[in-house]
Amino acid sequence: MTEPLLEIQGIHKRFGGLHALNDVSLSIKRGEIYGLIGPNGAGKTTLFNVLTGLYQPDEGKFTFNGKDLFRQKPHVVVGSGIARTFQNIRLFANMTAKENVMVGRHVRSGAGVFGAVFRPPAAKREEAAIHARAQELLDYVGIAARHNELARNLSYGDQRRLEIARALATDPTLLALDEPAAGMNPKETDDLKKLMEKIRKDGVTILLIEHDVKLMMGLCDRIAVLDYGKKIAEGVPEVVKNDPRVIEAYLGVAPE
Numbered sequence: 001m002t003e004p005l006l007e008i009q010g011i012h013k014r015f016g017g018l019h020a021l022n023d024v025s026l027s028i029k030r031g032e033i034y035g036l037i038g039p040n041g042a043g044k045t046t047l048f049n050v051l052t053g054l055y056q057p058d059e060g061k062f063t064f065n066g067k068d069l070f071r072q073k074p075h076v077v078v079g080s081g082i083a084r085t086f087q088n089i090r091l092f093a094n095m096t097a098k099e100n101v102m103v104g105r106h107v108r109s110g111a112g113v114f115g116a117v118f119r120p121p122a123a124k125r126e127e128a129a130i131h132a133r134a135q136e137l138l139d140y141v142g143i144a145a146r147h148n149e150l151a152r153n154l155s156y157g158d159q160r161r162l163e164i165a166r167a168l169a170t171d172p173t174l175l176a177l178d179e180p181a182a183g184m185n186p187k188e189t190d191d192l193k194k195l196m197e198k199i200r201k202d203g204v205t206i207l208l209i210e211h212d213v214k215l216m217m218g219l220c221d222r223i224a225v226l227d228y229g230k231k232i233a234e235g236v237p238e239v240v241k242n243d244p245r246v247i248e249a250y251l252g253v254a255p256e
């Protein structure tokens, strides 16, 4: 058995009296597309925020690629190979598409502030490489022609793609996507599905939150279901879909 890429055990997160994550454990294998579903307020985004260092969990364990990332800062998490996108798109609206990706790439570059200001030859070469890689990533997600467009002028679907390109610019091992299909039409959703399959084929493991259950069922290798901060089911889509606890969580009533 190969080691899981991501392993979280017994994670608790409380906001005052609200137990947003209650003893959540899961492990994600390398190369998987792993889905996280659950009703509104179930704790999905909170789990992402804990994983990416934005929230400090109260208890638990969290290892990634053999490294202990429990309560680490976001830059350490990114540096360890976890990149994410946000439920509410967080692009630099007044920067071009390419500049947005370059920001992601700078996380990986060694040029730093000195290099950016004084631009010695090595820094210039690095800057050229960052430009080239950013353009390549825009091409990869299918928006190369829009490279010079301000992010705010891109269509909603293209903004979502741009967020993915920016996350990929950090060379992640695990890409965590928070509702990437939100607000997309069926054609955009289908294109997004193909993009996620391509990303996985190219060696990046994907953790995905999504409300579009049809998309999740057709895309994920395994799915975990959260409800009121607890993991109530986990498994292959077919089994999860028919689990009475899942049906009850979604419909509010136990199935007949």
Ligand SMILES: Nc1ncnc2c1ncn2[C@@H]1O[C@H](COP(=O)(O)OP(=O)(O)OP(=O)(O)O)[C@@H](O)[C@H]1O
Pocket (backbone or CB within 6 Å): 015, 018, 020, 038, 039, 040, 041, 042, 043, 044, 045, 046, 047, 087
């Ligand atoms: N920073 C915070 N402070 C206080 N409560 C919070 C905070 N973040 C999340 N919560 C609460 O924790 C619970 C879980 O929220 P979370 O956003 O993780 O749910 P979700 O499953 O992602 O929901 P949705 O599908 O609506 O995005 C909710 O009751 C929410 O109000």
